[in-house]
Amino acid sequence: MAALCAARRYAGAAQHQEAIITQENRAVGTIVLFGATGDLARRMLIPSLYHLWREDRLAEGTRFIGAARSDLTPNEFRAQAADALTAGAATGYREPEVIADFVRRFDYLAIDADHPATIAALASRVGSSACLHYFATAPQLYGPLASALKAAGLTGDGHRVIVEKPIGHDLASSIAIDDALAAAFREEQIFRVDHYLGKETVQNLIALRFGNALFEPLWRSEGIDFVEITVAETVGLEARAGYYDGSGALRDMVQNHMLQLLALVAMEPPASLDAAAVRNEKIKVLRSLRPLTAASVASHAVAGQYGPGVADGKPARGYAEELGRASATETFAAVRADIDNWRWAGVPFYLRTGKRLASRYTEIVVHFRAVPYSIFAKDGGLLAPNKLIIRLQPEENVRLTLMAKEPGLERDGARLRELGLDLSLSEAFKDVRRRIAYERLLLDAVDGDQTLFVRRDEIEAAWEWVDSIHAGWAAAGITPRPYAAGSWGPAASIALTERFGHSWHE
Ligand code: BG6
Numbered sequence: 001m002a003a004l005c006a007a008r009r010y011a012g013a014a015q016h017q018e019a020i021i022t023q024e025n026r027a028v029g030t031i032v033l034f035g036a037t038g039d040l041a042r043r044m045l046i047p048s049l050y051h052l053w054r055e056d057r058l059a060e061g062t063r064f065i066g067a068a069r070s071d072l073t074p075n076e077f078r079a080q081a082a083d084a085l086t087a088g089a090a091t092g093y094r095e096p097e098v099i100a101d102f103v104r105r106f107d108y109l110a111i112d113a114d115h116p117a118t119i120a121a122l123a124s125r126v127g128s129s130a131c132l133h134y135f136a137t138a139p140q141l142y143g144p145l146a147s148a149l150k151a152a153g154l155t156g157d158g159h160r161v162i163v164e165k166p167i168g169h170d171l172a173s174s175i176a177i178d179d180a181l182a183a184a185f186r187e188e189q190i191f192r193v194d195h196y197l198g199k200e201t202v203q204n205l206i207a208l209r210f211g212n213a214l215f216e217p218l219w220r221s222e223g224i225d226f227v228e229i230t231v232a233e234t235v236g237l238e239a240r241a242g243y244y245d246g247s248g249a250l251r252d253m254v255q256n257h258m259l260q261l262l263a264l265v266a267m268e269p270p271a272s273l274d275a276a277a278v279r280n281e282k283i284k285v286l287r288s289l290r291p292l293t294a295a296s297v298a299s300h301a302v303a304g305q306y307g308p309g310v311a312d313g314k315p316a317r318g319y320a321e322e323l324g325r326a327s328a329t330e331t332f333a334a335v336r337a338d339i340d341n342w343r344w345a346g347v348p349f350y351l352r353t354g355k356r357l358a359s360r361y362t363e364i365v366v367h368f369r370a371v372p373y374s375i376f377a378k379d380g381g382l383l384a385p386n387k388l389i390i391r392l393q394p395e396e397n398v399r400l401t402l403m404a405k406e407p408g409l410e411r412d413g414a415r416l417r418e419l420g421l422d423l424s425l426s427e428a429f430k431d432v433r434r435r436i437a438y439e440r441l442l443l444d445a446v447d448g449d450q451t452l453f454v455r456r457d458e459i460e461a462a463w464e465w466v467d468s469i470h471a472g473w474a475a476a477g478i479t480p481r482p483y484a485a486g487s488w489g490p491a492a493s494i495a496l497t498e499r500f501g502h503s504w505h506e
Helices: 002-012 017-025 038-055 076-087 096-103 117-128 139-151 172-182 200-210 248-266 275-287 319-323 437-447 458-478 492-497
Strands: 028-033 063-068 106-110 130-135 162-164 190-193 226-231 301-308 309-310 314-316 332-338 348-355 360-368 387-393 396-405 416-422 480-483
Touching: 017 396, 028 038, 028 117, 038 076, 038 096, 063 117, 063 162, 076 096, 076 106, 106 117, 117 139, 117 319, 130 139, 130 437, 139 162, 139 172, 162 437, 172 458, 190 437, 190 458, 200 248, 200 387, 200 437, 226 248, 248 275, 248 301, 248 332, 248 348, 248 360, 301 319, 301 458, 301 492, 309 480, 332 492, 437 492
Parallel strands: 028 063, 028 130, 063 106, 130 162, 162 190, 226 348, 301 480
Antiparallel strands: 226 360, 301 332, 309 314, 332 348, 360 387, 387 396, 396 416
């Protein structure tokens, strides 16, 4: 036992002194994982909790309870959790004896929100300890679980709940889910995850914008011509037909991750990093998004669906073939968003996302305006306007393109070439372990810090805008255009930006 403690301290103590100092402030005594046998719990949540525990970031004595419908004994659940950690814990964190020490702290209960006796059993295990309830379940269960917990006295002060997308499939259904949560928890107790906000590089966006004086004076329509946000994936439907079909790229990626990125790029400087300050700025942006209409949708939004092609060098089936039937669900979306406010009037934000695209990356490209007059125009070639390219994944780097003179003795004027000023975050911080986004989010929820969680009004404003696109598509009879798996989406996506005199950065 002493040896195990030493192993834990060894991994945590030197790097994480600040966490140990603040442990006492943490009110949460029990973390309850609903849906504990599911995919999210296995791949993300159990490994994240293990990393936090192992680095002594959770208060001494924090208890963990897995809850799900399966009728497992605690030992059977512990064996599953240990398997998940053997496969999914960080490199260097997989010693069987440390994993065993962690999983034995997990209790397990078979739970059914419709059977009050099972929730009563949970309440008696929890006692008077304050809980962080993680609903890693289907969203239809959020309401029943919340009301069952309320009836069992597990939603009072000190209790918190974490929920994740999809929070509805449109504005009306999101209101229904949030109303059901609000009947049991106050907004300050509700932590809505958007896992992009837990990514280090997304938080870096805030650092880049507000930790450097350089960008802010140009960060507006006077200095910026247009902005692109791309989240490209190479994966197809995976085993998610039940959720994905009928949902599609707009609901799956744009309503949440991409609009969160847009809000962080476009928001005014918040007064602090406090949850209210940041979220108050994001909501102003989301509320300023110009809704699309039946008249504007054809020129401003493209839907696509992949057909057969190539993925990772191998032949890939089309979406309909994978699904086993025809479908009108879009696996690709490209949209021109307009933010109707003083800072961004007239600046297009192009959003593009899709499955089975040519490569996997997430990138924000800020295109600055051209110089007002070129003294090089005659012989020096065209001046390419500066770009700030923020690559969020898979590599993390920031590149600022600049025009520089090519070396030479030309007497008829300088020759210029576009070069990049490169900042490789992956390289600069190569000794720092890359965390699972959920580690940050779980720790913040334990601390009660909502800065990186999405507030109800943000969800609703985002749905309102996304609903306007769906309504526009329906009214204009627009259905997804085919594109080959392994390509960059339908040709209409290229036409979308070119229509406004722009082109995607490739
Ligand atoms: C999820 C979507 O929210 O994000 C998935 O439901 C998508 O369809 C995933 O694949 C992408 O996340 P990441 O972290 O791999 O970029």
